[in-house]
Amino acid sequence: MASQRTAPVVPGAAIGAADTAEGGAPAVVARGHWEQAWRQLRRDRLAIVSAIFIVFLALAAFIGAPIAEHLLGHGPNDLIQGGVVNYVPAGPFTDAATSTGSHTFLVLGGSDLLGRDEFLRLLYGAQVSLEVAVFATVFGLFLGVVLGVAAGYYGGFVDTIVSRMTEIVMAFPLLLFAIAVAATVGNRLNAYTFFGFFPPGIVTLTFVIAFFSWYYPARIVRAQVLSLREKEFVEAARMVGNSDFRIMRSHLLPHLVGTIIVYGTLIIATNILFEAALSYLGVGLPLPNASWGNLLSEAVQFYTLQPWLMLWPGLAILLTTLAFNLLGDGLRDALDPRGSI
Amino acid sequence: MVRYIIRRLLWAIVLFLSVTIITYVIFYLVPVDPARLAAGRNPTPEQVKAVGHYLGTDRPVWYQYGLFLKRLVIDHNLGYSFADRVSVNTDVLNAAPVTASLVIGGAILWMLIAIPVGVFSALHPRSKTDRVAMASVLVGISAHPIWIGLVLSYVFGYVPTSGHALGFSFPSFTFLPIQGYCNIRGASQGQVCGGPIQWFYHLILPWITFAILYAAFYVRMIRANVMETLNEDYVRTARAKGAPELQVLRSHVLRNAMLPVVTMLGMDIAIALGGAVLVENVFGLPGLGQLAVTAVGTFDLPVIIGTVVFASIMVITFNLLVDILYAWIDPRIRLG
């Protein structure tokens, strides 16, 4: 996608012009690939805004949420009695009575159908979405890159195997797998909360999503490796006697970093949608912990009474996914403007 | 070519076997006795055993799998649901047209949007239209289909019918249905809606929801492909030769740009035919996705396997068709 660039990139002249303007002798500074990419990215305002949004969201979710919980005096899973007035969830900015008689403030989102603070649940849901999306992407990328490089480099039998595995995953019953994983090793996996940092259920979700998203980067990496391995430097490396593994790691991988970064960001975006879908269908994060998908599925029941319950999680998903997509696009433009990835 | 097809068919059989075996294995890894669920409300342990014997779930897994294969290959029978003993063939054959209606209709819709918008954007890059299109595309791929479906269903379905929104009341009218599916061939006994018009009417919102996400992807893809093709030498040659723009577009650009699109289209439709779960769930369409979700919830193995069989057949068929089509269109590609 063409980013909103203002000045056309003219090699040589711009670089030279800048240096001349500084008043010294015109020196030609060779900019590295990464530095060029960074400069390109900096000019893409949308990508920068997205990156800032993501950082802000992460801060709000991981640091802001506990602070808000402390300030408000109640947690995201606490049932606040005054939060449900006559069986209708309370609106935003309600001063609700708790069961112990004290008062507590329901900010922004009001409460959900059980009297829990929607705002806090949104923030904690952001934690879940970010954690699951990022970790699932990391694992999926790892798996996909390893398999894709192997398939592209070795070709032949290995390639066939990997391609066929891709087809199997596509025809696979996703839901059954998700439920089966949750039902069998789920309780044990869910116990891994990384010293209480993660809500239970993250590990299972990450595993399931990674399992179903590795084939996308694998395919892309494989195509790239297929073209790369014909290049001279690979042949040279082979002649020098490098092992296959060495070639893949030291010679091919650096060329793939750009692809990995770009697709990684885009896959995070899809994984956010994926996690929300799984939670909506009930096989994602177990209640009562909040995830954006959970919030959406609960909102359906009450949309006849409080339609804005649908609004917050949907908007949150939209903005976050949009940010990751814009960032990914910006990275792609910066790292490979000719669009070969 | 023939050898290629044979090899692909052999692979198809391997794929089919692997997926079904894995499904059986996963199913029995879950520590639930399906006989318990199929034995009625409050069964005695003896009753559970009797039902287990009747359903065959007390046999070893490999025996059950062999029985399933034999019944499928020889009798063309997918078995009977554990939950209500309805023939799975009937279930799948009733659900498949629903999903097909949604997916194929949605595919037509998204291509109707994606091709003109993508081509136009590619021909006029960075114009106002292009920017608006790209922005909409971004929103389209970022908004969750569940959310889009719920909002559409609420705004155009529930609000007009209920007669109030945001605290205001107004005379209610039916604009679009909130959910539901009508059989294109007409209402069966006892049902209220049927026939092609009702069928279409009930699918409008689902088609829009389903198409938005894919349309966005395809606009980007078509735009990128067309832009890349426009830079190719042969296009420049054609233009230099004086061919009219429309002809250049039609004969050279589109044909080449659409090839990878065709591949993606085939794959996307194949996967979606396996069950467009989310849209079906939001709009209450009794398709394969809904069938799979309920079956998994009640540990109804025959129905689960039935949907898996159908999904793998779709994936295999479409992949094969697309590969053959691709090879046929582009003589440079040699299959195998």
Next chain:
Amino acid sequence: MRRPALVLSVAALALGTLLLGAAACGSSSSGGGNGAGGSNGGQTVVPHQNGGTVKIALSGDIDYVDPALAYYQNSWQIEYSTCLKLLNYPDKSGLAGQELVPDAADLPTVSNDGKTYTFTIRPGFKFSPPSNAPVTAKTFQYAIERDLNPDQHSFAVPFLGDLVGATDYNAGKTKSISGIKVTGNKISFSLTQADPTWPTKMAMPFFCAIPNGTKIDSNGLHSVPSAGPYYVASYTPHQSIVVKKNPNYHGDRPAYADEFDYTQLTVNPNQGTLEAKNGALDYINDAVAPAQNRPLYQQYGPGSSGGERFFANPCLCVRYMGLNTSRPAFSNPMVRQAVNWAIDRPGIIQTMGYKVGTPGAKIMPPGVPGAQYEKTIYPLTSPSSSDISKAKSLIKQSGVKTPIKAVLYTCNTDPCPARTQVMQQNLKAIGIDVQIDQFARATQFTKEGTKGEPFDIADEGWVADYPDPYDWVNVLLNGEHIPSTNGSNYSYFNNAAFNSRMDAAAKLTGNQRYKTYGKLATDIQQQQAPWAAWDVDNNIDFFSARMGCTVYQPVYGMALNTMCIKK
């Protein structure tokens, strides 16, 4: 000469029609007052038209229409209006609706040893089209044979265990059931042991009259002629059901509408509720969106101007926390009693919705004969501070050290996590730390039914098969025969004294049986408290504006055959 004759005959005709009309409209029983809940006491017969088609939608499909297999509550609701049984429950609400009355047969005669029951079939009943055959004693014999047929794999088999020759017939060893004898219009059953619940069991929909020779189909037939006021004309699984009036029925039970069309079997609750409000649907029960309960109750509840359209009546079910007596946490009865004092019954119900249930602390729900003799021991309101201190002192007296660690098993879909959160909160206040483990529902009760499973509290509920205290007290709390898997006694309650009291009570008949069970249940809850029962769920029913006359039958729910379309 002719004119007076003409006038006379016209007058006679008019009078006859008037009488017939009055009989048809007024022949329905005006029931006694309804015990709990709603104001839909007896049948209020309003001006109505006979006939018409009633449109119904379900949000959860039925299981079968075949009497040998149908087991869900919504299929039994249909069968209540289609079946002709030996004995039946009357089309009345409240206590009157719990008493068995003659249907196809008079009340049976019992032999002195209580092992033989003889029913005399009344004449004049015929099956619906396409059968049109008369109902005889042989048809009831066939119904039971079909249920026990080894190829039918019916769910009725466990209830026929006491019938002589049933087991052999079901195993395929004999060609007929030796315990059933038919002579003329009498059918008699010989049992292996005295079973006072036999007539009650015979009133289950499994034992509907079906035409002699109805096909055996283990997958369930999709239309079965029946001899009640209505019959199932067609059933397309997942799509629709059509129930039509039986033209051959001339019995006492009411039947107004011509046809019931179940137009949708998996409707979205939001849509279903809207359509019932607007009149596009006439009746929904499970399709009422729980979030709408309160607005619907306010607008259409008792005393509303257009007539009551929204009803919440107790079902034949109880929700309870099964306290595992076989594990250290709850092995002491005083700790279990403390739980009963400390839980916030209204608070738990509130997490599920408005009028979703009524707080209860008894073992038996209203609707089970004998429940009226069971006393409520524990508070039905939110626990006061004295309740909490009582609970705490009970735990102190027991000598068990706090904090007590307990593991609770519950399901993983709404509203389980929310309600168990309240329970957790309640128990924390008295020193019990509850860890909540969620499972898919099927996994949950499989685990709970497995002996030795490490859980302390089971978040459970029970829906009876037949309204007799045995199906509550003995089945759920007798510790003599707890199986190693798939058990129903989730508290693993095994108290020798109570076991023998239960066995003794099972042999009693008549009102003495119910009084004894009532006292027994009270004593169990008061002394041993193996459960913390907290609610009796409500069946929610919502009608369109044009529906009327309906009666809430305590055993089967709203009776279809009592529904009429108002003029």
